[in-house]
Structure formats: structure tokens, C-alpha cells
Amino acid sequence: MQIIRINKAQATQDGAGVNISRIAGFDGKSLDPFLMIDELKSDNSSDYMAGFPPHPHRGIETFTYIRKGGFEHQDQMGNKKAIRAGDVQWMSTGRGVIHSEMPLSDAEQGMHGFQIWLNMPAKDKMRAPRYQDTTEHKAPVITTNSGAELKALAGSWQLDGQTVQSPLNDLAGNGAIADVTLPADQQITLDMSGYGKVLIYIHSGTLADTRLSATYQLELDPAHPVTLQSGAQGAGLLVLAGQPIGEKIAHMGPFVMNTQEELQQAVRDYHAGKFGSI
Known part of the structure; x- marks a missing residue:
């Protein structure tokens, strides 16, 4: 496994005061085709109960994965879903989405989840928005003889002679995401070439x-086999892969476009009500 760079998530807030850890890559290079990895992990309800009231997006895809607790998602397309532990939700926002994500009442025992942003190529940024989740068709899981587990959240995955494909397989940049759980002192190898x-x-x-622990993020050279070895406490890992888009990024809050003029147009369209409402 060849490590290119290591980042550590930074503590910040978003929504109506939700405490999160964030890896940001709005330079269009360090995470491309991904833009941001947000982790919400807390057993203190005051860290997350304010949630994410209605807000807009344009030009990105949002990918939400819940490991513990849950949120209710609602958007202007008419989707209203409870996203609970084990569920994944994907929105390709295109020309505009208004949505909210508010904690479910039974999430008071703690919350652990992720929201990952992917950049959309310029040719797709103004297409109609799309929505999909796994509440009815769950993400498939590969379990090895050693007890290692790979949950295919998006895309197609191979491990230990087994192949599975997530119901979510149309992410920007050919994005693929898996949640890997390793028991203590176990190892798996993935071909990400x-x-x-x-x-x-x-x-x-x-x-x-690596001796690295929670909230660290590594970029790996895909030309080398990815060998993941857990320590004495085991390990839980998100593996993210994709094809870099390589386009110029203009970013302002919930909007990611290619030029400043496109950003200003997004703001005008939002204030004119062209994103709809919920």
C-alpha cells in the first residue's frame, strides 16, 4: 500500500449547529471526484438534534450513510424518507435541490453517519435532480472467513473471490464507496487499479x-494493491474510489459550479424560487 498523503479531519459545525468532523477538498484536486467528507459521531444529542433545516444545493451529489441513529430526509421532489442505521441515500442535485435532514426521535441514543459530497462534471451540473436510497434494497455485504466485512454502499466491489454491486451505481466520477470492518489484527487486500x-x-x-486512528484520511496510489491491516482494537474504514473529473471549481456554500458567474446565477435562481420549496 503506497500512501500519497495523509489528512486529519477538522472539527466544525454545519446546519443549525451540528458538530461534525470534516475533510474538505474544494481545490478540485486533493479529493477529486469527491469534494468533502463529513462525519457526525456523537452520543450527546446536543451535538446533532438541531439537524439540517431546509437548504439548497446545485452542482454536486450528496451521499449520506448512517451507521447509528437516523435522519428524516425531505426534498422538493416529494421524497420524504427515514434514513436509519445501515441505509444510504444519494442525491444528484443537478440544477437545484431544496432538502432537509432532521434527526429521528429515536436517534437520542447517539448518531454516527457521513455525508460525502461529489463534484458533478460541467455537462451534468444543470440536469434535472435525481434521488435514490437503499431503504428497500439494502447495500450488499461480503464477509470473509476471517470475519472481515465489506458493505458495498456504492458501486461494484470484489473481495475474497466474491463480487457485489450496490443498488447505487451511477455516482459522478464513477464513484464507489464501501464501509469495511476488520476484527482485531486482521487483513484484507483490495485491487483498486x-x-x-x-x-x-x-x-x-x-x-x-500506519498507526493512524479515527478521523484520519489517507490518499493511496491505486497502482499498488490496497492492503488494510487492523490493530488490536480492530478497524472501521470508509473506502472511497473514483475517476477524477479535473475541472475548475467555483465553490460558495451549498453551490459548486465552474465559474463565479455560475455561482452568482445559482444564488439569483435560489432567491427567485426556482429551486422549489418543501
């Missing part, structure tokens, strides 16, 4: 060969 970008985000435990 078909991708141009490979990222690992540690959400629990440690990677023994």
Missing part, C-alpha cells in the same frame, strides 16, 4: 501499518 483516486477514512480503531 481500475480507479484514478483511492481514499481511506478511518472512523474507528486503528490501521496497524
Whole structure:
């Protein structure tokens, strides 16, 4: 496993005061085709109960994965869904989405989840928005003889002679995302050579060969086999892969376009009510 760079998530707030850890890559290079990895992990309801009231997006895809607790999603397309532990939700916002994500009442025992942003190529940024989740068709799981588990959240994955494909397989940049759980002192190897970008985000435990623990993110060279070795406490990892888009990025809050003029147009369209309402 060849490490290109290491980042550590920074504590910040979003929504109506939700405490999160964030890896940001709005330079269009360091995470491309991904833009941001937000982790919400807390057993203190005051960290997340204010939630994410209605807000707009344009030009990105949002990918939400819940490991513990849950949110109710609602958007102007008419979708209203409870996204609970194990569920994944994807929105390709295109020309505009208004949505909210508010904690479910039974999430008071804690919350652990992620929202990941992907950049959309310029040719798709103004297409109609799309929505999909796994509440009815769950993400498939590969379990090895050693007890390692790979949950295919998006895209197609191979491990230990098994191949699975998530119901979500149309992410921008050919994005693929998996949640890997390793028991103590266990190892798996993934062939990621078909991708141009490979990222690992540690959400629990440690990677023994790096001694890195939760909230660290690694960029790996996809030309080398990705060997993941857990420490004595095991490890939980998000593996993210995709093909870099390589386009200029103009970013302002919930909007990601290619030029400043496109950003200003997004703001005008939002204030004119062209994103709809919920």
C-alpha cells in the first residue's frame, strides 16, 4: 500500500449547529471526484438534534450513510424518507435541490453517519435532480472467513473471490464507496487499479501499518494493491474510489459550479424560487 498523503479531519459545525468532523477538498484536486467528507459521531444529542433545516444545493451529489441513529430526509421532489442505521441515500442535485435532514426521535441514543459530497462534471451540473436510497434494497455485504466485512454502499466491489454491486451505481466520477470492518489484527487486500483516486477514512480503531486512528484520511496510489491491516482494537474504514473529473471549481456554500458567474446565477435562481420549496 503506497500512501500519497495523509489528512486529519477538522472539527466544525454545519446546519443549525451540528458538530461534525470534516475533510474538505474544494481545490478540485486533493479529493477529486469527491469534494468533502463529513462525519457526525456523537452520543450527546446536543451535538446533532438541531439537524439540517431546509437548504439548497446545485452542482454536486450528496451521499449520506448512517451507521447509528437516523435522519428524516425531505426534498422538493416529494421524497420524504427515514434514513436509519445501515441505509444510504444519494442525491444528484443537478440544477437545484431544496432538502432537509432532521434527526429521528429515536436517534437520542447517539448518531454516527457521513455525508460525502461529489463534484458533478460541467455537462451534468444543470440536469434535472435525481434521488435514490437503499431503504428497500439494502447495500450488499461480503464477509470473509476471517470475519472481515465489506458493505458495498456504492458501486461494484470484489473481495475474497466474491463480487457485489450496490443498488447505487451511477455516482459522478464513477464513484464507489464501501464501509469495511476488520476484527482485531486482521487483513484484507483490495485491487483498486481500475480507479484514478483511492481514499481511506478511518472512523474507528486503528490501521496497524500506519498507526493512524479515527478521523484520519489517507490518499493511496491505486497502482499498488490496497492492503488494510487492523490493530488490536480492530478497524472501521470508509473506502472511497473514483475517476477524477479535473475541472475548475467555483465553490460558495451549498453551490459548486465552474465559474463565479455560475455561482452568482445559482444564488439569483435560489432567491427567485426556482429551486422549489418543501
